[in-house]
Amino acid sequence: MRYFIAVFFLLVCKTALSQQWHPANKKLVPLPKTNGYYTTIGHFSKYDSVSCTYVTSRSSQLHRGFKFVVVNNGRYSDDAHTFKVFYDEHFKKVHHVERFYFE
Numbered sequence: 680m681r682y683f684i685a686v687f688f689l690l691v692c693k694t695a696l697s698q699q700w701h702p703a704n705k706k707l708v709p710l711p712k713t714n715g716y717y718t719t720i721g722h723f724s725k726y727d728s729v730s731c732t733y734v735t736s737r738s739s740q741l742h743r744g745f746k747f748v749v750v751n752n753g754r755y756s757d758d759a760h761t762f763k764v765f766y767d768e769h770f771k772k773v774h775h776v777e778r779f780y781f782e
Contacts, residue, residue, distance in 0.1 A: 703765070730782045731765075746761075
């Protein structure tokens with residue numbers, strides 16, 4: 680029974696601590712292009728809303744919602760239209776987001 684609890688605790692802690700928090704005031708930047716293949720495919724970027732968890736400056740509680748991003752080469756990045764754009768679970772715009780992570 681102890682081993683089961685220890686393994687369960689390690690799995691839960693690993694997933695809880697492995698979340699990479701991003702500051703909301705810093706743009707998501709795609710990885711640098713390494714060859715011509717990505718230059719050709721780069722024209723197929725699109726906008727999408729990705730599920731995320733965020734913290735606002737007015738409350739320290741975790742909230743679930745969506746981050747508006749540009750999907751380019753399978754990576755999330757920001758541009759002038761997506762920078763600091765967050766929505767709650769009902770797709771109402773959220774302001775004053777301090778940090779977030781993708782789920």
